[in-house]
Every structure is written in C-alpha cells, then in structure tokens.
Amino acid sequence: MDIMALDHRYIAQTYNRFPLQITGGCGSLLQGADGKEYIDLGSGIAVNIFGINDTAWKEAVKTQLDKFQHCSNLYYNEPASVLAKLLCEKSKMQRVFFCNSGAEANECAIKAARKWAATHKGEEYYNIITLKKSFHGRTLATLSATGQEVYHKDYQPLVQGFLYAEVGNAQQLEELLQTHACAAIMYEAVQGEGGVMPIGQNYADAIQALADKYNVLTIADEVQLGNGRSGCFFGYMNYGLKPDLVSTAKSLGGGLPLGATLFGEKTANVFSHGDHGTTFGANPVCCAGGISILSRIDEKLLKGVRKRSAYIIRELSNAKGILSVSGMGLMLGLEIPQPARAFAQKLLEHGVLVTTAKDKIRLLPALNIPMEQLKQAVQSIKHCAAE
Numbered sequence: 001m002d003i004m005a006l007d008h009r010y011i012a013q014t015y016n017r018f019p020l021q022i023t024g025g026c027g028s029l030l031q032g033a034d035g036k037e038y039i040d041l042g043s044g045i046a047v048n049i050f051g052i053n054d055t056a057w058k059e060a061v062k063t064q065l066d067k068f069q070h071c072s073n074l075y076y077n078e079p080a081s082v083l084a085k086l087l088c089e090k091s092k093m094q095r096v097f098f099c100n101s102g103a104e105a106n107e108c109a110i111k112a113a114r115k116w117a118a119t120h121k122g123e124e125y126y127n128i129i130t131l132k133k134s135f136h137g138r139t140l141a142t143l144s145a146t147g148q149e150v151y152h153k154d155y156q157p158l159v160q161g162f163l164y165a166e167v168g169n170a171q172q173l174e175e176l177l178q179t180h181a182c183a184a185i186m187y188e189a190v191q192g193e194g195g196v197m198p199i200g201q202n203y204a205d206a207i208q209a210l211a212d213k214y215n216v217l218t219i220a221d222e223v224q225l226g227n228g229r230s231g232c233f234f235g236y237m238n239y240g241l242k243p244d245l246v247s248t249a250k251s252l253g254g255g256l257p258l259g260a261t262l263f264g265e266k267t268a269n270v271f272s273h274g275d276h277g278t279t280f281g282a283n284p285v286c287c288a289g290g291i292s293i294l295s296r297i298d299e300k301l302l303k304g305v306r307k308r309s310a311y312i313i314r315e316l317s318n319a320k321g322i323l324s325v326s327g328m329g330l331m332l333g334l335e336i337p338q339p340a341r342a343f344a345q346k347l348l349e350h351g352v353l354v355t356t357a358k359d360k361i362r363l364l365p366a367l368n369i370p371m372e373q374l375k376q377a378v379q380s381i382k383h384c385a386a387e
C-alpha cells in the first residue's frame, strides 16, 4: 500500500509533511519505512521526552489499560489524582484541570483569567495581553491569543479581548495596562513557534512587576517548554517568575494526548462545579503515562538536560554556516543563511530529524538522548551547515 498516496487522497492536507513514514524504533532512534534509521532531534515536537518505546512508560500505560480505559469525570480515578498531586508538588501550584491538548489547556487558562477578573475586578476587565510572535494554539480563542497575523488571516472575526505586546518593550506593556481593562498577561518564557526566542530576564521582571502593580494575573504557557525541557521543571522558573495560571501539554502524557492547566493561590478556587469540563480530560490511561513521565523529572535528569544543552551550544555557536544559537535547555534554535525547510530536508537525507520555527532550525531532542547519538547528530548538522 502506498501510504503517502493514501494520506494525500484521504487526509485533510493541513500538514506539509517530510517524505518519511515512521514505522518504529527505540529511544531517539527512529525506523523509517525506507529501511533507514534516523536520529530524532524533534521528539514528535517536544512530546516524546524519553524517546519512543520507553519501557517504564509503556508498562504504566499497559497496567492502567488492563484495569479500565475511561470512566468519565462523573467518578474519581486514581491516576488523575496522583498526577495532579505530582504536578502541584513540582510547581508549587494549588490545583489542576486536565484536558487533552495545549490549546485546550490555554483555553482553560483564558477562561479562568476572565472569570477571576469578572469576579474580582469587574466584567469589563476581560482583556488579555499576549506577546507578539507568541503561539498559543489553533482553536479560535487561542489563535486569537497568538500574536502572529499569519494565523489570523482568513479566520475573522477573531475572539475579542486580546492585545499584543512587543517583547522587550516594558513601557508599551505598561501603556496597554493603563489604557485597557485587563485580566491577565500571557507569555511563553521561550517563544517556540515564534523563533525559539527567550523573553529575557529584564522583560520577565517587567511582566511580573507590572502584573503586580496593575493587579492582573500572569499566565505561563509551558506547553512546549514545560516538564523539564528548559533545564528547570517549568521554563518560567529560570526567570524566577510566579505565574497565577500555567498551561502544559505536549510532553505531559509521554505521547498520549494530555494537557493540564495549573492554578496558583489567587486562582485555585476560581472555578466551581459546572464552570468548565471536557469528556476525555483526566483520562486514566493518559494520566498513568503522565505519572511515569513526571516521576522521572528530577534534578539528575535536569542536570543532564543542561549538560546536553551546553554541549550543543558549544559545538554549534561558532560553527561554519550557523549564524547564532538561541533558546534554553533542549529547546534550541539555529539561525542559518539557508532556507530552514530545505536544510531540514537535507538533514533528513543525512539521517537526522529536526523541526523548524519560522526561518530557524529548531532542536527539541528527547531529554535523555544518549550523548553518542547527540554527538553524531550535531556532527551531521555541522557538516550540512558548512556545505
């Protein structure tokens, strides 16, 4: 069967896929239907943080599958409660709402911020300031929150109440807060899709100070960077930020769809019975996978993330054909003079899988990628960049 032809005929053509069909593999080594082996520096867009075919995760998922696969949110389920406790302990947040994706986790955070503001400040305080070049998802509210016009085109009218601030411009942020009735400021500590750009300590400090001054909430979108990838448990921790709402997803379920919104002290009780919900949220199989993932994000793993990150930065910062390396931990962007997509295709032909972000190459390897495989992939990148 020609799988690519079936895809082109029967699947909505929303993705510009690379010409490769994955059939299996182990850890950070993926097997292609072409019989070749690939070193994976994308981990399914920051999802498979312990690679594929991870034994402990599969064990956890199978054990839960043998009990029951779903019970609805009408009843209690052990994996959800245990995972919520783990998330709160690691983040010092108070409560968790489980959903199925990053966009939904952000939707929940946006709703929570609006309800908090409506309750504590007044109904007109519905505006949420997000950052230019941000990315928050593909639902109508989260694409409205996304500060990139390219995602807005063709989907008008957008959801009202989002304002976009220029990263690095604290004065403009304050002006927005002075001229609009706001509920929250929403940020990614490192903008992922927008070009792998950290917001920087100064701007992070300004967000926190202005949020306090104007009594608005802060929402950290940790969908891509969260759960260890930054070298801290959550990316905002690198800046010492104290968000009131945190969204996370991608890596949380270890490859099964799982998202979460975390509530801090101010927002812990913003929702009551009936205020929000989702059928598949807190799925016990996904949450069992999540427990396996989260329980392994410890200081030893984070140290390994920082070591691998330092290695990549050291090797590629001054490499021929690489203009700069940006990012944090194991979310790194390479600025190159060649078109990013063509470069990623060339790397694929050399047996290395990467993603792109705007005109950059984006590296999102598994947090436990063996050093030998990482070294081999980095050498391939150097080789292709120098050509």
Ligand SMILES: *Cc1c(COP(=O)(O)O)cnc(C)c1O
Pocket: 100, 101, 102, 103, 104, 106, 135, 136, 137, 138, 188, 192, 193, 221, 222, 223, 224, 249, 250
């Ligand atoms: C991927 C991503 C999202 C959207 O997550 P989905 O699971 O695709 O809905 C939101 N925010 C950030 C920062 C992301 O990287």
